[in-house]
Amino acid sequence: MCLGIPGQIIEITDPDRLMAMADVSGVRREVSVACILDGPIDGLIGKWTLIHVGFAMSVIDEAEAAATLEALHGLGEAQETLEQMREGAKALEAGA
Template sequence: MCLGIPGQVVEITDPERQLAMVDVSGVRREVNVACVIEPDAPVDSCVGYWVLVHVGFAMSRIDEEEAAKTLAILRELGEVEEELDAMKESEQSLRQTHSGAERHAG
């Protein structure tokens, strides 16, 4: 099932590419925040936002209460664990690819 999972923007990692670190139930993932930044606002203005994350993009803003409700429902359905496992696997794969590229470059 494809779904948006709530997370909180905790830091900007690449302002030019509009990338930020989002915390989703303790798992941190870099996502694109272009869809949730207010027009004419700096990228770092979205730090602290609660967002729905889907396939590497923060798709929309939600409030903290809505985030908590959504996470609770998804946990009941068992969806959060599946999404978090997928995020962890993806992050590990990216780290391995990145460290392998560094070894070949050095």
């Protein structure tokens, strides 16, 4: 099963490589925005997206993002993925 988790694009990290920083439930993760780019890359800042394995797969509205996060948290499916992301972020910080 593929799990897309809502995340909000908060900054563009590498416009040449189409990379951006997304906030996923308080965890920041760099993602590719190549699949969702439809205009200037800076126009993605503040947009909500569904993120799967480092790719922003589609743009969604804030209400859909909130409902999806609530459903995933309620089902417990997002918890393991978010914990893995937190551990990965900690490992990256420790190596920096």
